Amino acid sequence: MHVVIARCTVDYDGRLTAHLPEAVRLLMVKADGCVAVHADGGAYKPLNWMNAPNTLTIEQADGESAEHETAQVWHVRSPKGEQLTITVHEVLAEMDHEMGIDPGLVKDGVEAHLQELLAADPTSIDDGFRLVRREFPTDIGPVDLLCRDTDGVAVAIEVKRRGEIDGVEQLTRYLDFLNRDPMLRPVRGVFVAQEIKPQARVLAEDRGIGCVVVDYDELRGIESDELKLF
Amino acid sequence: MHVVIARCTVDYDGRLTAHLPEAVRLLMVKADGCVAVHADGGAYKPLNWMNAPNTLTIEQADGESAEHETAQVWHVRSPKGEQLTITVHEVLAEMDHEMGIDPGLVKDGVEAHLQELLAADPTSIDDGFRLVRREFPTDIGPVDLLCRDTDGVAVAIEVKRRGEIDGVEQLTRYLDFLNRDPMLRPVRGVFVAQEIKPQARVLAEDRGIGCVVVDYDELRGIESDELKLF
DNA sequence: GTGTACATATCGCAT
């Protein structure tokens, strides 16, 4: 990892073109060759960047350039033809350090957990729901949960952390395919999420898809309560 | 901007919980208070982070902690109740620098520009197109452009930098809703992008949606040519 | 403030 604080101007030409006028910024070059230009604010996203793989060549200023206060020009090029040019006018601080490979991150609390909890107790979606299968396969991908309701009617369930329009589209596609299967037909749909956006709800209801909002912590509570009973 | 390279362990508890085992990483604290933990690879996204606003308190190790090799514990807390805890075992390098406010980024070539250019001259999509409205509202969100063709028929236009299947789905939804309005019906659709992926084109054509590929530089050229006429 | 769509999104997985 190489870190430089420098007064610089930056130009990117690739998927779009962008220009950064002269200012003091942090330049970060990682071991895999990716480069990021950070301002002193604005969350974690850099102003400009180039992902690996790419090649970095640093052109030292010759005499004439030095007159124009240019110390270095960094050329970062990717195989796809993207290009980032950093003109370094002045280096204010610098740091270099070996870091080794990171052991990586352990996460908890994402959609998979929500799906597990609902699979363990589908009645938390609607009374009498019985699980047929998790990740029920269709030609266009697996449905999160397939259940049957009290009347024995098949119910396809799409689980999301945040319910937005895309999720309704996804469930609609699954329903289209599931309803071609004479063994399953008719299949109705239920959209389950911790939060459902109004426009997603409009679209879902317009298509006869039910909407259920669930609480992750509450589900986890119910789950642990039920475990206590055994 | 404060930058530290340190052997550390990291725990995040907020929208999810996550843990990073001990390793050498770069810690970045920006002037606005946001904090990022970077590994020496993996593009520009940090392993963990906390966006502004938040408060950072650094707890120096007391004697007992020092026995366990802990030098500092950083507590980052956001008003939303998210929390990032960085246990610093050893500081390997450090850097601190004032950078001032960044003058900001000038971008060119994003969808908004494309939409502006097309709104200014819809005939670059098809001869005789007249603009009715940009961001024409529907119950499920705004359509990029609504035009009328030479026959006075309404045309909904979805603009994308890169035309993929999602964009066709989006336009299809708008068309479904627009075609319920007796004042507009019938509404046809045109999908406009700098590049249209083959599968997106197949889907669009299957649904009777037209596809138009436009060249950004050329549009800008036409635009400046027309400006010259005035 | 809320809600929606865009992003040089990134990232991972399956085909």
Added chain:
DNA sequence: ATGCGATGTGTACAC
């Protein structure tokens, strides 16, 4: 490679 889904998405813009 391409498509598709998830992300602690983040961010700007409209209502």
